[in-house]
Amino acid sequence: MDLIVTHGITKIYNPKKIPVHALQGVDLTIKKGEFTAIVGPSGSGKTTLLNIIGGLDRQTVGTVLIEGVDLTKLSDNKLIDFRKNKIGFVFQSYNLIPVFTAAENVGFIMLLQKKPKKEIDIRVHNLLKSVGIEEQMNKRPNQMSGGQQQRVAVARALASKPKFVLADEPTANLDSRSTTDLLDIMENLNKKEDMTFVFSTHDQRVIDRAHRVITIEDGKVVSDVNN
Amino acid sequence: MGMIIKIAWRNIWRNITRSLVVIGAIVIGIWSIIFLVSMVNGMIESYIDNAIKNEVSHIKIHHPDFINDKESKFFITDIATKKSIVDSITGVKAVSYKTVTNSMISSSHAGRGITAIGVVPKDELNVSGVSQKIVAGNYLSDTKKNQILISKRTAKKLKVKLRSKVVLTFQNLENEITMGAFRVIGVFETGNNIYDESVVFVRQKDINTLLEINGNGHEVAILINNLPELESIQTEITKMFPGLLVRNYKEVQPELALFQSQIKMAGIIYMVIFMLALIFGIINTMMMAVLERVRELGMLMSVGMNKVKVFMMIVVETILLAIVAAPVGLFLGYITTSYFNKNGINLFFYSEEGMKQFGFDKFIYPNVPTDTYWQLVVAVSVTALLGSLYPAWKAVRLRPVEAIRGSFETRAGLVVSLFTFLRNKIRMIWT
Numbered sequence: 001m002d003l004i005v006t007h008g009i010t011k012i013y014n015p016k017k018i019p020v021h022a023l024q025g026v027d028l029t030i031k032k033g034e035f036t037a038i039v040g041p042s043g044s045g046k047t048t049l050l051n052i053i054g055g056l057d058r059q060t061v062g063t064v065l066i067e068g069v070d071l072t073k074l075s076d077n078k079l080i081d082f083r084k085n086k087i088g089f090v091f092q093s094y095n096l097i098p099v100f101t102a103a104e105n106v107g108f109i110m111l112l113q114k115k116p117k118k119e120i121d122i123r124v125h126n127l128l129k130s131v132g133i134e135e136q137m138n139k140r141p142n143q144m145s146g147g148q149q150q151r152v153a154v155a156r157a158l159a160s161k162p163k164f165v166l167a168d169e170p171t172a173n174l175d176s177r178s179t180t181d182l183l184d185i186m187e188n189l190n191k192k193e194d195m196t197f198v199f200s201t202h203d204q205r206v207i208d209r210a211h212r213v214i215t216i217e218d219g220k221v222v223s224d225v226n227n
Numbered sequence: 228m229g230m231i232i233k234i235a236w237r238n239i240w241r242n243i244t245r246s247l248v249v250i251g252a253i254v255i256g257i258w259s260i261i262f263l264v265s266m267v268n269g270m271i272e273s274y275i276d277n278a279i280k281n282e283v284s285h286i287k288i289h290h291p292d293f294i295n296d297k298e299s300k301f302f303i304t305d306i307a308t309k310k311s312i313v314d315s316i317t318g319v320k321a322v323s324y325k326t327v328t329n330s331m332i333s334s335s336h337a338g339r340g341i342t343a344i345g346v347v348p349k350d351e352l353n354v355s356g357v358s359q360k361i362v363a364g365n366y367l368s369d370t371k372k373n374q375i376l377i378s379k380r381t382a383k384k385l386k387v388k389l390r391s392k393v394v395l396t397f398q399n400l401e402n403e404i405t406m407g408a409f410r411v412i413g414v415f416e417t418g419n420n421i422y423d424e425s426v427v428f429v430r431q432k433d434i435n436t437l438l439e440i441n442g443n444g445h446e447v448a449i450l451i452n453n454l455p456e457l458e459s460i461q462t463e464i465t466k467m468f469p470g471l472l473v474r475n476y477k478e479v480q481p482e483l484a485l486f487q488s489q490i491k492m493a494g495i496i497y498m499v500i501f502m503l504a505l506i507f508g509i510i511n512t513m514m515m516a517v518l519e520r521v522r523e524l525g526m527l528m529s530v531g532m533n534k535v536k537v538f539m540m541i542v543v544e545t546i547l548l549a550i551v552a553a554p555v556g557l558f559l560g561y562i563t564t565s566y567f568n569k570n571g572i573n574l575f576f577y578s579e580e581g582m583k584q585f586g587f588d589k590f591i592y593p594n595v596p597t598d599t600y601w602q603l604v605v606a607v608s609v610t611a612l613l614g615s616l617y618p619a620w621k622a623v624r625l626r627p628v629e630a631i632r633g634s635f636e637t638r639a640g641l642v643v644s645l646f647t648f649l650r651n652k653i654r655m656i657w658t
Contacts, residue, residue: 051628054529056529056627056628056631057628077533077534080528080531080532080533080534081531081533083529083530083531084530084531084532085531089526089529089530091526091529091631093522095522095523095525095526095631097234097523097526097527098241098523099234099237099238099240099241100234100237108230108530109530109531111230112230112530112531112532112536113531156530160530160531
């Protein structure tokens with residue numbers, strides 16, 4: 001089943017002044033359950049592609065279909081709701097809410113979804129358990145290591161029961177051990193729960209574990225291989 | 228909403244120093260406004276009480292022509308009977324009647340123009356505070372003839388003392404000059420220099436004989452029990468004596484009302500200035516809070532927090548700061564006002580002559596109407612709300628894709644965007 005489909009995605013920054021072509025006609029299809037890495041050198045356009053797929057940015061030309069829904073046709077408010085309910089995000093620098101505990105950070109999105117408290121409590125506990133930090137659930141981000149924070153971020157991304165998770169350089173700030181642990185967790189979730197993961201990365205450890213590697217250079221897909 | 232309040236509450240304690248600075252500013256502001264309002268009220272009350280006690284009473288009755296031309300011929304006939312009628316009105320506390328005439332007071336050293344007030348001593352005791360302001364000698368007695376009470380300042384200027392003789396000169400009804408010798412039996416000091424220098428008190432019997440208006444007088448002065456009843460009692464008296472002029476203290480001395488309104492206006496201006504300063508303080512603090520959290524706000528918007536919720540979060544944060552600060556400020560204001568209301572503030576410590584010149588008492592007793600507390604709660608809440616709007620607007624203007632990387636549109640960028648937008652619109656309309 002095609003989960004993400006892009007047709008001729010082109011993104012031009014500063015079109016009227018000094019145009020920068022970040023993406024040039026990217027066509028891509030990602031199926032449900034894939035564990036995909038988008039790789040490429042800095043400035044190649046991988047983060048831009050991820051932002052457009054995630055509905056955080058809008059392309060200059062082209063279409064993005066998520067489960068058949070054309071993101072370009074959604075209003076800003078609809079897009080916010082779409083992101084809340086369909087997409088999980090993991091950011092490079094974790095971006096947890098510093099005044100919330102790990103559990104509150106994970107449950108926060110479910111509160112936005114207006115889920116009942118009991119359901120939130122159960123799911124938060126299960127998610128934190130699945131990423132191996134249920135014992136840290138009452139700690140705030142500043143009381144946790146970078147690896148632990150990124151695991152909370154993964155749990156948070158999964159809290160809303162999204163269709164797929166977008167992770168922008170998730171291991172960039174992590175040491176080897178934390179990177180391996182995080183990749184184990186995500187691969188495990190991919191296998192057990194058929195959760196689709198799309199990473200942007202230039203970390204070889206992530207590339208080695210990805211099932212599919214899409215390489216972008218100068219805003220164009222130059223290779224698309226299965227590992 | 229619960230989540231918004233929770234996150235906002237915790238956010239305000241992220242940077243305790245910064246939050247305490249804003250809270251401190253609100254506390255000091257509220258406290259100072261309460262104190263200022265209480266001082267203003269205390270001063271107004273002191274000033275008006277002094278004026279009512281010593282000069283104007285609550286209500287006065289005159290011959291209609293007397294107020295324009297204070298000639299002896301404009302008297303009220305059978306004034307004692309009229310006094311008795313007024314005395315029987317419910318709500319009237321005390322009544323006295325007087326003869327008031329312009330005269331010249333002379334001693335062996337100097338002379339000056341003055342208003343001589345002829346009073347019935349025992350009646351005047353209940354209406355005027357002069358009897359309590361005697362600083363040397365005694366108050367007028369009903370038995371002895373030709374006694375006079377003069378102020379300390381007049382005594383100094385005439386170079387007279389107790390038991391000295393002074394001469395009062397005035398015109399009688401036939402416009403003939405008449406005079407009488409009076410002995411100083413008491414010296415008073417009301418605290419209002421202008422008033423003190425302008426009046427002397429004698430027995431009405433004595434002055435009426437000289438003016439040849441026995442049984443008549445120029446003024447009936449009335450004190451009432453409750454100020455809110457002022458206008459109804461005034462109306463009742465007016466109906467009783469249609470040929471006479473019945474005025475309340477604000478009409479007798481319009482400067483009292485003017486002073487009252489001016490000083491209240493000064494209080495309002497101070498409050499507005501404080502609120503404006505507070506708005507800028509809040510904007511500054513909340514802008515810092517927003518700019519410090521650009522990445523976090525970007526994440527919140529990325530994962531699905533809509534603009535309304537982001538906006539509300541910033542607004543609630545600001546209002547929570549005010550909610551924390553307001554009770555502390557109100558409490559401090561209440562404590563301070565209560566203390567000084569009990570013990571008074573010595574105004575003469577600051578400027579004795581100046582304060583006396585304006586007719587203030589030595590001590591004022593600050594007090595705050597209960598309404599002021601509520602008005603302040605509303606004013607601070609509105610100020611906090613207004614102060615939060617710009618930072619909240621800046622927060623929702625963030626684009627998640629940029630904010631998540633920690634960057635945001637600068638003000639210059641916004642101006643350029645606005646300019647570009649307007650230029651394009653104008654071009655579209657033009658073409």
